[in-house]
Amino acid sequence: MSTSSTPLGNVTARLARSEKLEGKPEGWNRPPVIEVEGDSELLELAMGPHHPSTHGVFRMDVVLDGERVIKLKPVFGYLHRNHEQLGQSQSYLASMPYTDRLDYFCSLSNNWAYALAVEKLVGQVVPERAEYLRVILAELTRIQNHASTIGFLLQEMGASGTPLMYAFRERELILDLFESLTGSRMMCNYMRFGGCRVDASEAWLDGARKVVAALPKFIDEFENFLMSNEILMARCQGIGVLKPELAVNAGISGPMLRASGVNYDIRKVDHYGIYDRFKFRVPLGDHGDIFDRYMIRMLEMRESVSILEQALKEVPGGPVMDPKAKIRNFRPKPGEAYGRIESPKGELGFYLISDGSPNPYRYRVRPPSLINLTVLEDMCLGSNVADVVLIFGSVDIVLGEVDR
Amino acid sequence: MALKTVEEIKAAILAAVPGAAVKIMPNPSPSAQQSLLIEAEHATAIATFLRDDEELALDYLSNVTGVDWLDKEIAEKVKVTRQVAKPVEGGDPGQAEMVDETVEETRKHIEPGYLEVVYHLFSMAKKHGPMVLRMRTANRTDKVELPSLTPVWRSAEFQEREVFDLFGIVFKGHPDLRRILMWDEFKDFPMRRDYVEPDDFEYEPTPHDEVLKRAQEHRAKVAAEEAKS
Amino acid sequence: MLGEGILKGLAETARNFAGSFVSKERMTTVEYPEVRLPLPEAARNFPFLVYDGNDWEKGLRCVACQICEKECPPKCIYIEKSKDKKPDYVGKPQIYPAKFDIDISVCMSCQICVEVCPFEAIKMNTEFELSTDDRFGGLLLDRKELAKSNEYYHTIHPTEAREVDARLAQEKAKVEAKAKTAAEAAAAKAAAVATGASAAAATANPAAAPVASPSTTKAAEIAVAPAAATAPAAPKPVAGTGTDGPAPMTESEKKAASEPAKPGEGEPKA
Numbered sequence: 001m002s003t004s005s006t007p008l009g010n011v012t013a014r015l016a017r018s019e020k021l022e023g024k025p026e027g028w029n030r031p032p033v034i035e036v037e038g039d040s041e042l043l044e045l046a047m048g049p050h051h052p053s054t055h056g057v058f059r060m061d062v063v064l065d066g067e068r069v070i071k072l073k074p075v076f077g078y079l080h081r082n083h084e085q086l087g088q089s090q091s092y093l094a095s096m097p098y099t100d101r102l103d104y105f106c107s108l109s110n111n112w113a114y115a116l117a118v119e120k121l122v123g124q125v126v127p128e129r130a131e132y133l134r135v136i137l138a139e140l141t142r143i144q145n146h147a148s149t150i151g152f153l154l155q156e157m158g159a160s161g162t163p164l165m166y167a168f169r170e171r172e173l174i175l176d177l178f179e180s181l182t183g184s185r186m187m188c189n190y191m192r193f194g195g196c197r198v199d200a201s202e203a204w205l206d207g208a209r210k211v212v213a214a215l216p217k218f219i220d221e222f223e224n225f226l227m228s229n230e231i232l233m234a235r236c237q238g239i240g241v242l243k244p245e246l247a248v249n250a251g252i253s254g255p256m257l258r259a260s261g262v263n264y265d266i267r268k269v270d271h272y273g274i275y276d277r278f279k280f281r282v283p284l285g286d287h288g289d290i291f292d293r294y295m296i297r298m299l300e301m302r303e304s305v306s307i308l309e310q311a312l313k314e315v316p317g318g319p320v321m322d323p324k325a326k327i328r329n330f331r332p333k334p335g336e337a338y339g340r341i342e343s344p345k346g347e348l349g350f351y352l353i354s355d356g357s358p359n360p361y362r363y364r365v366r367p368p369s370l371i372n373l374t375v376l377e378d379m380c381l382g383s384n385v386a387d388v389v390l391i392f393g394s395v396d397i398v399l400g401e402v403d404r
Numbered sequence: 405m406a407l408k409t410v411e412e413i414k415a416a417i418l419a420a421v422p423g424a425a426v427k428i429m430p431n432p433s434p435s436a437q438q439s440l441l442i443e444a445e446h447a448t449a450i451a452t453f454l455r456d457d458e459e460l461a462l463d464y465l466s467n468v469t470g471v472d473w474l475d476k477e478i479a480e481k482v483k484v485t486r487q488v489a490k491p492v493e494g495g496d497p498g499q500a501e502m503v504d505e506t507v508e509e510t511r512k513h514i515e516p517g518y519l520e521v522v523y524h525l526f527s528m529a530k531k532h533g534p535m536v537l538r539m540r541t542a543n544r545t546d547k548v549e550l551p552s553l554t555p556v557w558r559s560a561e562f563q564e565r566e567v568f569d570l571f572g573i574v575f576k577g578h579p580d581l582r583r584i585l586m587w588d589e590f591k592d593f594p595m596r597r598d599y600v601e602p603d604d605f606e607y608e609p610t611p612h613d614e615v616l617k618r619a620q621e622h623r624a625k626v627a628a629e630e631a632k633s
Numbered sequence: 634m635l636g637e638g639i640l641k642g643l644a645e646t647a648r649n650f651a652g653s654f655v656s657k658e659r660m661t662t663v664e665y666p667e668v669r670l671p672l673p674e675a676a677r678n679f680p681f682l683v684y685d686g687n688d689w690e691k692g693l694r695c696v697a698c699q700i701c702e703k704e705c706p707p708k709c710i711y712i713e714k715s716k717d718k719k720p721d722y723v724g725k726p727q728i729y730p731a732k733f734d735i736d737i738s739v740c741m742s743c744q745i746c747v748e749v750c751p752f753e754a755i756k757m758n759t760e761f762e763l764s765t766d767d768r769f770g771g772l773l774l775d776r777k778e779l780a781k782s783n784e785y786y787h788t789i790h791p792t793e794a795r796e797v798d799a800r801l802a803q804e805k806a807k808v809e810a811k812a813k814t815a816a817e818a819a820a821a822k823a824a825a826v827a828t829g830a831s832a833a834a835a836t837a838n839p840a841a842a843p844v845a846s847p848s849t850t851k852a853a854e855i856a857v858a859p860a861a862a863t864a865p866a867a868p869k870p871v872a873g874t875g876t877d878g879p880a881p882m883t884e885s886e887k888k889a890a891s892e893p894a895k896p897g898e899g900e901p902k903a
Contacts, residue, residue: 029558030579077585085595094706097743123434162646169661180673183757189743197748198675225645228638248463248528251559264464264528328704328749335433338467338524338534351469351524354433366467366524371559403585609736609773610711612702 029249031377034070042070045385049078053156053389056399060376060388067384072377076370079403087363092118092193092330095363100187102365103401105145108137108178109343111191116272117339117350118193122332124325129318130195131274136208136311137178137190138273138341139304143215144171145344146255146297146304147222149396153294154226156393157235163225170218173211180204194325205315212308219301227298236291240379240391243288250374254346255300256395259285259292266342273341278307290394297396331358345369345396365404369397407532410438413460420453421446429538439522439536444550447539448577451556454525454535462535465553467524468563470571472544472596475517482511517544519573523553523560541573544596552578570595674790677744677757679737682779685722689780694754696721697730701746701755709739710746722801723808735779737763738772753797759789 036042048059057078063071083102087095099114100107112134119126126134151167175185181204182188182197190197226232242252244260257264265282267275283299285292332354340349346368353362372395380388408416414426417440424446429439442450454462488505519541526533541548552575554560564575565584572593575581583590592599603618611619652659663670686692697714713732721727746755758781765771787794 027555029555077583077587080585082594090706091704093745094704097706097741097745120435121433166649172661176673180675183675183677183744184742187741187743189745221645225642229642230636230638233638246558249558250561251465251557253466262528264531269531328700333433335431335435336437337433337435338437338536339435340466347466349467349524351467351522353471362469362471364467364469370562374559374561607769609769610709610734610739612708612711615708 029246031381034068034381036065036070040065047385047388048075054392055152055397056402058397058399058402060392062380062385062388064385067386069380069383069385069388072380072388074373074376076373076399076402079399081404083404084363084365088360091358092332092360093327095360096192097187097189099365100189101400102367102404103343103345103348103369103398104186105148105398106141106344107186107188108141108182108190109341109348111188112138112273113339113341113343113348114350115191115193116341117337117352118332120339121335121337121352121354122193124194125322126195127319127322128274128316129199130320132311132315133196133200133320134191135273135275135278136308136315137181139308139311140174140177140208140211142304142344143301143308144174146301147171149393150222150226150294150297153290153390153393154232156389157232163222166218166222166225170215173214177204177208177211180207192321192325192327193330195319195321197321199320205312208308209312212305212312215305215308216302219298219305223298227295233291235387235390236289236294238287238289239383239387240290240394241288242375242379246375246378247288251371252346252375253368254342254344254372254396255293255296256346256372258282259296260288261285266340266347270340272339275307278310280304280307290390293394293396329358331356336362340366343368345398345401346372348401365401367401367404369395369399369401373397373402407527407530407535408460410440413535414440416457416460417442417450417453420457421449424450426450437534437536439538441538441540444539447551447553448556451537451553454537455556459530460535461527461529462525462533463557464526464528464533465523465557465559466526466534467522468560468567469522469524470567470573470595471520471522472571473517473520474544474597476515477512478515479510479512481508483508518542519544519548519571521550521564521567521573548572549574549576551576552581554578569593572596672759674792676759677742678759678761679740679742679757679763679774680735680746680755680779681758681781682733682776683754683756683783683786684780685783687782689777689782691719692722692782693729693776693780694722694752695730695733696727696752696754697733698751700749700751704745704749706743706745707739707741709736710734711736723805730776733776733779735774736772737774753801756786756790756793 043064045062045064046059047062048054049057051058054060057076059075059078061071061073061075062069081101083098086098096111096114099110102110118124147167147170148164151164154163155161178188179185181200182190242256242260244262247257247260248262252260253264253266261284263282263284266272268282280303283296283303285296334354334356336351336353338349338351340347342348347366348368349366351362351364351366352360355361376392376395379391383391407413410428414428417424417426425443427441429441431438454460483506485504485506487502490501490503490505521539523537523539524533525535525537539550541550550573552560552564554564554575555577561579562584564578565581567573568575568578568581569583569585570593582588586594608615608619649659654660683694684690684692685694697712699712699714702708702710702712711732711734712730715729715731718726718728742757744757747757763772783794783798786797
């Protein structure tokens with residue numbers, strides 16, 4: 001926990017004091033303007049959308065002075081599938097499989113966020129066993145997402161796939177668990193309004209315990225593999241620094257925010273689900289650079305393993321679906337609700353306005369990947385093109401969520 | 405949640421920004437997330453107050469949503485008293501007197517629609533929230549300008565661009581207002597309720613509802629053209 | 634020493650490389666298509682229609698209620714009802730689908746059609762090697778291609794298939810028991826009418842009323858439920874099926890009303 005002297009100062013105490021921003025000059029939260037010395041010709045380059053390192057179809061219009069980035073504008077919308085408009089033209093249940101495809105790495109987290117928002121809208125109660133299963137699946141999703149992100153970082157640094165395949169080896173075990181429970185590896189469509197679709201057998205829980213028991217060894221191996229690597233440290237430390245005041249003002253959430261030292265984890269703040277019953281820590285970073293973001297993800301994987309061990313020990317019996325919950329002809333009363341969870345990428349929220357009909361009147365997804373991209377320009381200005389790829393990778397976006 | 409209730413927040417805003425028009429919008433659902441409707445005039449001052457206040461400290465703008473409310477036709481039953489000429493009873497058929505008659509008639513009027521933008525605010529310093537703000541435009545056709553809250557909270561930057569792109573609300577004071585999800589030359593505003601999709605009929609093996617109608621129209625058109633040629 | 638971290642990483646890689654020759658968990662590659670991994674039982678790919686017995690047309694369980702068509706999110710199912718009827722597994726005449734198309738280039742394998750089907754007629758297949766070279770018609774599966782036997786269902790999802798069979802057998806038994814008591818009550822009533830004893834008619838009435846419609850499984854439950862005014866004991870954990878079957882119910886009610894064997898009891902408790 002960064003509470004004493006760090007390069008960013010006493011961050012937690014500062015934010016607890018709710019530091020007044022009046023003293024800040026006008027335009028303090030705008031990206032700085034880089035001066036170009038001499039008379040070098042500026043080069044305008046489009047990185048993407050066909051690019052192996054842009055995590056999907058994403059374009060960055062950069063203006064370069066040699067290797068240095070002077071201006072950067074992210075351009076996206078190549079994967080826009082009008083998910084929100086589809087959500088407004090079909091019933092609440094029919095949107096559930098589409099939420100799988102938002103952040104396609106973490107489909108179960110998306111399902112839970114949507115189910116949470118609808119349950120808030122109607123005041124639906126979820127049985128205990130379903131809450132435990134939701135936590136177990138969400139934490140497994142978090143582990144496989146963070147492992148893949150770290151693997152992709154090394155891939156982009158030039159390690160040609162080996163660390164990525166180690167991460168994917170563990171990811172395959174978790175995806176096998178998902179397949180035997182929900183029927184599908186990635187597009188799980190498992191949560192419903194009022195619980196989960198099918199019950200998990202005791203055999204499945206034993207399989208999950210086995211996988212979780214093997215995870216600490218893998219995380220140790222992974223950490224050993226990467227985190228003392230001199231090349232990685234030279235390329236990641238001190239690059240892409242994000243100051244905490246800017247992070248808070250720009251609406252950053254998730255590991256990127258915590259790497260800048262701000263203690264805000266929605267699992268602890270909102271007390272949604274049954275996270276209050278589990279003891280886990282929230283790792284915070286000191287410097288807000290790329291290396292911190294990866295260390296945070298590594299530490300969060302360990303915390304997730306601890307939550308899984310606690311949850312798998314005490315799964316109660318009972319139904320997984322509230323017997324009074326409706327699957328068809330679901331018509332919530334007029335009103336609105338905003339439900340959010342801590343997804344592996346950040347704060348994933350769903351805002352629903354209902355007017356009493358079977359379709360929502362307004363269906364909005366608050367995408368963490370899109371909002372985390374707000375400060376991409378600030379972080380990349382002044383660094384080299386090679387660093388831009390790494391900084392962009394450390395934001396950890398999925399285009400399905402950015403564009404919806 | 406340590407956040408004050410909407411009434412207290414409204415009182416605090418009125419104390420800090422005199423002259424502001426703030427209205428509480430109720431939310432009948434069990435989520436009980438009530439919202440405050442604010443006017444465009446004092447929006448920036450209210451937003452700055454909410455962010456900088458010691459107790460509220462709403463420094464985290466989480467979500468910016470656009471909503472389209474169409475014109476609503478409202479039919480009301482109104483009792484109208486009118487003077488009607490009625491022939492006098494027991495007198496000549498030609499004589500008539502004016503009598504008050506009360507009749508119930510249905511009056512229809514159109515409530516103009518508007519575009520609305522909804523802000524969800526939280527506090528990272530105090531760890532409370534959500535607090536919901538709403539702003540409405542005057543109508544859906546020409547008066548669609550609203551002040552941008554990007555100078556107050558940077559996270560509104562991309563989200564207000566999206567609301568502009570998909571709904572057509574123009575945010576004054578936004579540093580870089582252009583389309584974000586659709587391409588720059590796109591003309592219409594796709595998320596509005598009266599948006600008509602372009603007719604790009606393709607092979608449709610299992611058509612339903614409107615697609616079925618369009619498919620049948622297309623097939624009829626193709627058959628008519630073939631019959632002609 | 635500079636480079637120590639890199640050497641540690643290289644040692645890790647070397648351990649994995651050498652280990653892949655000896656340990657199973659380090660050698661995770663499977664040489665598909667020569668070696669195929671078994672799929673878990675719950676795996677799902679695209680839907681198929683179940684039929685009982687040997688004749689796929691006669692034994693098709695689907696009654697064209699169109700609930701799956703309505704609930705399908707990408708609307709990939711297209712159903713046309715038949716004009717005539719065929720008997721279902723309890724012997725009740727039901728309409729069947731004259732056309733049942735699924736466009737698997739649109740289907741997203743979400744399994745909602747399986748969840749909402751009240752007749753256990755559509756289930757998820759696990760076959761994924763479905764590539765074809767006809768882009769338009771080749772991915773539109775029709776009724777014949779979709780129909781697969783119940784034995785096939787047992788081979789791909791044994792546990793699920795056993796549960797479904799048990800449920801259907803239970804309901805068939807219930808329906809047959811009701812039909813037997815209805816026949817006995819009708820016979821008793823006929824005897825009572827013959828002897829002219831009103832007491833027999835009074836006892837026959839409450840006995841016959843809940844039995845007045847020997848319809849198909851779900852419809853029978855739905856019909857019984859309002860009469861008994863208890864929550865329907867739905868076989869699936871999904872409880873919303875009380876609203877599901879208006880179409881079969883009206884038909885069965887019509888059938889019940891027109892059955893000759895029950896004098897006067899044509900008013901199933903609606």
